[in-house]
Amino acid sequence: MDIDRRKLLMGAAAASVAAGTTSCASPVEPLRPGSKVVVIGAGFAGIGAAELLLEAGFDVEVVEARDRVGGRAHTVSLGGFPADLGANWLRKGNSELLPIARKLGLVDSSTNLQVPTAVQRGKFIPVDIASIEAELEAPLAAPYLWHQTQMFLGGRPRARSISDLIGNSLDPTTASGCVGRRLMVGSSAADLDDLSGDVLIGPSGGDSTADLIEPTVVGGMQSLLQALIQRSKPILNESVSAVIRTSAGVQIKTNRRDIAADAVIVTASIGVLKSGAIDFQPGLPKRHTDALAGMEMGSFVKLWVRYPEASWDLPSDAMVFCDSPDVHFLVDFAKSHGNPVLLGAVGGKRGLALESLSDDEAREFFHDYLQSQLGVALPAPEGFYINRWGKDPLAGGAYMYPNPQFRAHDNKQLREPIAGRILLAGEALADTIGYVDTAWSDGRRAASHLITGRG
Numbered sequence: 001m002d003i004d005r006r007k008l009l010m011g012a013a014a015a016s017v018a019a020g021t022t023s024c025a026s027p028v029e030p031l032r033p034g035s036k037v038v039v040i041g042a043g044f045a046g047i048g049a050a051e052l053l054l055e056a057g058f059d060v061e062v063v064e065a066r067d068r069v070g071g072r073a074h075t076v077s078l079g080g081f082p083a084d085l086g087a088n089w090l091r092k093g094n095s096e097l098l099p100i101a102r103k104l105g106l107v108d109s110s111t112n113l114q115v116p117t118a119v120q121r122g123k124f125i126p127v128d129i130a131s132i133e134a135e136l137e138a139p140l141a142a143p144y145l146w147h148q149t150q151m152f153l154g155g156r157p158r159a160r161s162i163s164d165l166i167g168n169s170l171d172p173t174t175a176s177g178c179v180g181r182r183l184m185v186g187s188s189a190a191d192l193d194d195l196s197g198d199v200l201i202g203p204s205g206g207d208s209t210a211d212l213i214e215p216t217v218v219g220g221m222q223s224l225l226q227a228l229i230q231r232s233k234p235i236l237n238e239s240v241s242a243v244i245r246t247s248a249g250v251q252i253k254t255n256r257r258d259i260a261a262d263a264v265i266v267t268a269s270i271g272v273l274k275s276g277a278i279d280f281q282p283g284l285p286k287r288h289t290d291a292l293a294g295m296e297m298g299s300f301v302k303l304w305v306r307y308p309e310a311s312w313d314l315p316s317d318a319m320v321f322c323d324s325p326d327v328h329f330l331v332d333f334a335k336s337h338g339n340p341v342l343l344g345a346v347g348g349k350r351g352l353a354l355e356s357l358s359d360d361e362a363r364e365f366f367h368d369y370l371q372s373q374l375g376v377a378l379p380a381p382e383g384f385y386i387n388r389w390g391k392d393p394l395a396g397g398a399y400m401y402p403n404p405q406f407r408a409h410d411n412k413q414l415r416e417p418i419a420g421r422i423l424l425a426g427e428a429l430a431d432t433i434g435y436v437d438t439a440w441s442d443g444r445r446a447a448s449h450l451i452t453g454r455g
Contacts, residue, residue: 028420030453031262033057037450038252038259040243040278041267042234043071044087044097044225044436045426045443049265052447054231061261062232063254065239065394068222069229072269072395073436075220078383081339082220083304085387086398087436089113089214095437096444097224098215104227106218109337112317114212116183116329118175119373120322124315125175132170132180136200139169144201147408156407159197166192166200178322186328189298189398189434191348196294196402216337221436228440240268242279245419263421265446267439270428271297271396284418291413294406295428297397299351299390303327303344303366306383310334312376321373326350327366342370351398355388362386400428415445423449 031037035058039050042064053060068074072086089111090098101107118125143165150157159165162184170177181192188195217224242253243264252259268278274292284292312334319330326346333341344366346354354362363384371378389398402410411433414424425446430438448454 025415025417025423025449025454027453028417028449031058031450034059035262035450036061036249036260038063038250038261038264039232039267040240040252040264041071041426042066042069042232042236043267043426044073044228044440045267045446046071046265047225047228047232047234048440048443049267049425049447050232050234050443051228051230052444053450056447056451058451060232061259062234063238063240063252063259064234064236067236069234069236070222070225071267072389072398073221073225074387075222076385078304078341078385079306081306081333081337081341082217082223083341083343083385084216084221085302085304085385086389087221088302089216091214091435091437095435096441097437100228101215101217101224104224106224106227108216108218110213110215111331111333111336112213113331115316116179116318116320117314117316118179118320118322120175120178122375124319126315127176127179127320131176135169135176135180136166139166140201143197147198147201151408156409158405158407159201161193161404162195162197162200163192165197172322175322179320182320182322182325182328186345186347187300188401189300189347189351190296190401190403194296194348194401194403196404196406198402198406198408202408240278242281243422244281245422250421263423263450265423265425265443265450267424267426267443269297269395269397269426270295270400272394273424275393275396277393280418280422285416287413287416288418288424291410294403294410295400296403297390297395298399298401299346299348299355300398301346301351301354302385302387303346303354303362304383304385305342305344305363305366305370305381307340307342308379308382310340311378312374314374324369324373327369327373330370344369352390354386355390357386359384359386399434401434417449 037058037060039046039062042062050060050062074085075082147157170180172178239255244251249262250264314332327344329345331343333339389395414429423446425443427439430442432438
């Protein structure tokens, strides 16, 4: 068994397709160029879909409920430093966006996330990720073999929660155990009791720790999306209330008008789909609602703070606090980006609790926390931001995580076209969930399905 280090460290999830499972959407009659397609959502998935359709000669309208493009990719200025409240890094693995960003000259400095340092009892302890993997080999061996066998036989097995799978492994009183648990919770956006073991024992996506030296984007992730918008002209402040199947195609009801179309691609988050904010008439098929039952939107709170100068000297870009559970890990941008900026990440229920704080309360909490955990006196912050995706009705959370009701490839069941002309797309449906580049790719997957009839 080869545990996917990317999944272990940064909380990726349901993995690639195995024999006998739903690898792609059922074929449909492709649309002819010139057909009208509405794309709901102007995030990376929506823009990826729209640009591909426009290149193929389709009549495309992109409607976006927000007053900006980007969705959960949202960049703010922190004293001139681009702080991403959502998507932050570009993966080096199989990312389609990284080479595009390089060509556009938008690849910034990289952050080294592969060598975390534990802060435990006042000491900085470097952690070898291989030791965490080795500790998980024994408890995961039998569940992994069972899971893979079921998939090979054509089933869609349901894994136990990660908490049940790992049992007493990764002792939180040790540096390696603390790092393993904190990183899984912090970046999976869910507590281990709430998170499907499919994250660890599902088929590996093939990433490695080399992929954890990841670049940011010049000007932030929103600047990359703006550069990707070539032909599409998103209509902002237009929210969709209903998607209705008709004999001629699809009717989309918005807060402004009714739009008749031949097809629609819906890139709304899992949180929006589960909330019923978009009324699908006559309703989503059972295979879709059953799949949605195994998915939730998690909390991944980012606490961005800028100081007048970097009065700290940390041994690595990624730090994990083991003496206090209030912040799961810290990313230091002082050495990598030359800015006195720190980013705290908090996932799961603790993240949800932080979302309820005011900006002033969150800033004071994080500032005091850093001083106590790092053992340094820090000046008053020059700037601060906190995200609250769980409080955002247009998101419902940071990104999708599979809950213990999740069955292998439930997310890919959502790729099945509805009445041949309604397609869902986004990060939650991708081969590797929770990433901006896979959201982009999945949007293009849905567009390709309409263009070619295959997805």
